[in-house]
Amino acid sequence: MHHLQLKLAALLASAAAVSCQNYTQLARTLSNTAQIYQPGSAAFNAAVLRWSNFSTPVANVVVVPGTENDVVETVKFANEYSLPFLATNGVHGSITTLGKMTSGIEIHMSQLNSIAVAQDGSTATIGGGVMSKNLTDALWAVGRQTAYDHHWASTDLETVTGTCECVGYMGPGLGGGHGWLQGRYGLVSDQYVSLNVVLANGSLITVDESSELFWAMKGAGHNFGIVTSIISKVYDIQYPNYAMETLIFSGDQVEDVYSLANQQWFTNASMPVDLINWSYWYFDPTIDAEKPVIAMYLIQEGVQTVDAAHTNPFLQLGPIATQNVSGTYRDLAAWTGISLNDTPCQKTGNANPRFPIYLKSYNATAQRQVYDLFNQATTNASTPFSDALFMFEGYSQQGVKAIGQNATAFAYREDNLLAAPLLTYAPNGPAVDAVASELGNKIRQILFEGSGEISLNTYVNYAYGDETPVAWYGSEQWRQNRLSALKEDFDPAGQFSFYAPIM
Numbered sequence: 001m002h003h004l005q006l007k008l009a010a011l012l013a014s015a016a017a018v019s020c021q022n023y024t025q026l027a028r029t030l031s032n033t034a035q036i037y038q039p040g041s042a043a044f045n046a047a048v049l050r051w052s053n054f055s056t057p058v059a060n061v062v063v064v065p066g067t068e069n070d071v072v073e074t075v076k077f078a079n080e081y082s083l084p085f086l087a088t089n090g091v092h093g094s095i096t097t098l099g100k101m102t103s104g105i106e107i108h109m110s111q112l113n114s115i116a117v118a119q120d121g122s123t124a125t126i127g128g129g130v131m132s133k134n135l136t137d138a139l140w141a142v143g144r145q146t147a148y149d150h151h152w153a154s155t156d157l158e159t160v161t162g163t164c165e166c167v168g169y170m171g172p173g174l175g176g177g178h179g180w181l182q183g184r185y186g187l188v189s190d191q192y193v194s195l196n197v198v199l200a201n202g203s204l205i206t207v208d209e210s211s212e213l214f215w216a217m218k219g220a221g222h223n224f225g226i227v228t229s230i231i232s233k234v235y236d237i238q239y240p241n242y243a244m245e246t247l248i249f250s251g252d253q254v255e256d257v258y259s260l261a262n263q264q265w266f267t268n269a270s271m272p273v274d275l276i277n278w279s280y281w282y283f284d285p286t287i288d289a290e291k292p293v294i295a296m297y298l299i300q301e302g303v304q305t306v307d308a309a310h311t312n313p314f315l316q317l318g319p320i321a322t323q324n325v326s327g328t329y330r331d332l333a334a335w336t337g338i339s340l341n342d343t344p345c346q347k348t349g350n351a352n353p354r355f356p357i358y359l360k361s362y363n364a365t366a367q368r369q370v371y372d373l374f375n376q377a378t379t380n381a382s383t384p385f386s387d388a389l390f391m392f393e394g395y396s397q398q399g400v401k402a403i404g405q406n407a408t409a410f411a412y413r414e415d416n417l418l419a420a421p422l423l424t425y426a427p428n429g430p431a432v433d434a435v436a437s438e439l440g441n442k443i444r445q446i447l448f449e450g451s452g453e454i455s456l457n458t459y460v461n462y463a464y465g466d467e468t469p470v471a472w473y474g475s476e477q478w479r480q481n482r483l484s485a486l487k488e489d490f491d492p493a494g495q496f497s498f499y500a501p502i503m
């Protein structure tokens, strides 16, 4: 009887239109710094603009909470009217499942941007709307800022964040979170001490190692709640200085380059802890008018120039061009083209799908096969994909592997490389979307077949959207069971199922 009444109430509520008066009523429950943006306003338009203009979520109203409790009130309001809702922050999420949100409330986290370092300098409390660069900058200024009136923090601090300056701090971590410092400390989410989370029913709870949800928040967190703030471990800066050597190779050398990379880092030994090694493929007719180049970034911490032991074997392959830079940790984003000023931080109106796969090592044969496809796709006359970028990210892994394989919902600690073509294109109807999807999946399938793995491992935060929960969260049955059981307990109606849903 009671159940039936509840159901009936929900049905009636969803049938009733939500009026301006109702939002006025919501506004009364919010703090005085909260904002509500209605469609048609410039603020609304700015808030809903996204990095990838493909399969985007649609909102009828944007709420910008001023306090953690404002998130609670907004979720309760949404529930009262049976409205879908979605937290947004850095707006770099691009998985196609986001497009399943076709109406409702966008909860824009940008005002929850406080950062407070604990007295002992070992943790920081970080708002759920903080951006990566803001956190790094704040921690790097702690020593200088507080030296006058505190004696506890005489040194600057650091922690693991995503690498791109304009991406949210929480978004990456909830899916695991890769960053420059993961070789030292582990993933972004491995630093979590506790999280304040607003659940689907509007309850605000603190999740820490005593909660069953803690495991799930570290890899599958987007499925369970809105994080209003978090306590993370932070560290005294160990190696402020970095150097990078860029080696540009011709596409003719794809087998040589990746065979050598395997020999150096994945056959005999693992990546040295102080080395990060990325490569990008892209078509730049000013360097090679015919085909995409291979740009290898060799990044080393704590040095003025990258050790010759690392660079010499690659120099002997005869790169087309090389360049050396030195500076600090905070220069890395600009060196690798992901700082605030670079294209990945602009909203260009392009669709930006990626097709990620984790790998243990390179397969030179498969690298050649995908290079040839990528070459055709970027250089064909009238191709929409001439600006595509193929990324191979090889972070050091010691900190990631030091943590138990089963310890968190992030399932892929054993993999060493994250490969993903980013098929940037101007949206032009479903036909080109289909070509992108087919091409991206074809490339990924080749890498998968060359890997000898039996199931597809993908990074949920780069995922295209047509993968399965098995690919996002791990093929072991116990992982799927554990996540499904938690989802059933904490989000039975699937209100947090717009981003790589568990079910």
Ligand SMILES: Cc1cc2nc3c(=O)[nH]c(=O)nc-3n(C[C@H](O)[C@H](O)[C@H](O)COP(=O)(O)OP(=O)(O)OC[C@H]3O[C@@H](n4cnc5c(N)ncnc54)[C@H](O)[C@@H]3O)c2cc1C
Binding pocket: 051, 086, 087, 088, 089, 090, 091, 092, 093, 094, 109, 128, 129, 161, 162, 163, 164, 166, 167, 168, 169, 170, 171, 172, 173, 174, 175, 176, 177, 178, 179, 222, 225, 226, 227, 228, 338, 344, 345, 461, 462, 498, 499
């Ligand atoms: C250029 C670029 C660089 C990237 N670099 C990295 C990198 O270095 N390391 C890495 O691991 N990943 C990286 N990513 C992937 C990144 O992890 C995802 O794109 C992530 O979803 C972005 O989070 P956001 O806040 O910017 O995006 P949004 O689209 O705002 O959010 C993404 C998802 O996270 C949820 N979310 C955001 N904030 C909260 C919160 N406080 N509580 C609960 N849910 C929340 C949203 O609801 C949404 O489902 C990169 C992506 C791009 C496009």
Ligand SMILES: *[C@@H]1O[C@H](CO)[C@@H](O)[C@H](O)[C@H]1NC(C)=O
Binding pocket: 019, 020, 021, 022, 025
């Ligand atoms: C929503 O607003 C309308 C008036 O526009 C009002 O009649 C209705 O009662 C409000 N709903 C709730 C649940 O307060």
Ligand SMILES: *[C@@H]1O[C@H](CO)[C@@H](O)[C@H](O)[C@H]1NC(C)=O
Binding pocket: 113, 131, 133, 134
């Ligand atoms: C975050 O960083 C950006 C860019 O550096 C800056 O404009 C903004 O004021 C910062 N926000 C906060 C809250 O510090």
Ligand SMILES: *[C@@H]1O[C@H](CO)[C@@H](O)[C@H](O)[C@H]1NC(C)=O
Binding pocket: 263, 264, 267, 268
């Ligand atoms: C790795 O092993 C191969 C073959 O065993 C050898 O030729 C190569 O020199 C080794 N590389 C390093 C860096 O030790």
Ligand SMILES: *[C@@H]1O[C@H](CO)[C@@H](O)[C@H](O)[C@H]1NC(C)=O
Binding pocket: 245, 305, 306, 307, 308, 311, 322, 323, 324
């Ligand atoms: C970069 O430094 C290496 C030594 O580490 C040197 O061999 C190479 O010539 C330098 N390249 C440039 C462009 O300066």
Ligand SMILES: *[C@@H]1O[C@H](CO)[C@@H](O)[C@H](O)[C@H]1NC(C)=O
Binding pocket: 053, 348, 349, 350, 427, 428, 429
């Ligand atoms: C997004 O793409 C559509 C076409 O699918 C286009 O009409 C729209 O202008 C684009 N949005 C932006 C912000 O460029």
Ligand SMILES: *[C@@H]1O[C@H](CO)[C@@H](O)[C@H](O)[C@H]1NC(C)=O
Binding pocket: 373, 376, 377, 380, 383, 439
């Ligand atoms: C590029 O062009 C070639 C030949 O013109 C064609 O075979 C191929 O399918 C095209 N590839 C892509 C990805 O468009």
Ligand SMILES: *[C@@H]1O[C@H](CO)[C@@H](O)[C@H](O)[C@H]1NC(C)=O
Binding pocket: 404, 405, 406, 478
């Ligand atoms: C992870 O858990 C599974 C299932 O319980 C178990 O078989 C496996 O040995 C565990 N692995 C590690 C490294 O603990």
Ligand SMILES: *[C@@H]1O[C@H](CO)[C@@H](O)[C@H](O)[C@H]1NC(C)=O
Binding pocket: 363, 364, 365, 366, 446, 449, 450, 451, 452
């Ligand atoms: C590399 O990929 C090719 C093509 O898929 C495959 O035939 C080969 O077995 C792979 N090599 C290894 C060592 O896995």
Ligand SMILES: *[C@@H]1O[C@H](CO)[C@@H](O)[C@H](O)[C@H]1NC(C)=O
Binding pocket: 199, 201, 202, 203, 489, 490
């Ligand atoms: C909200 O959901 C949580 C998790 O299922 C539950 O423990 C809690 O009692 C619920 N709160 C309310 C007010 O229903």
Ligand SMILES: *[C@H]1O[C@H](CO)[C@@H](O)[C@H](O)[C@H]1NC(C)=O
Binding pocket: 247, 257, 258, 260, 261, 262, 264, 265, 277, 278, 279, 296, 297, 298, 310, 311, 314, 392, 393, 394, 395, 417
């Ligand atoms: C280092 O490892 C990466 C993995 O991302 C690989 O692409 C590259 O070939 C290696 N490069 C150098 C210069 O060591």
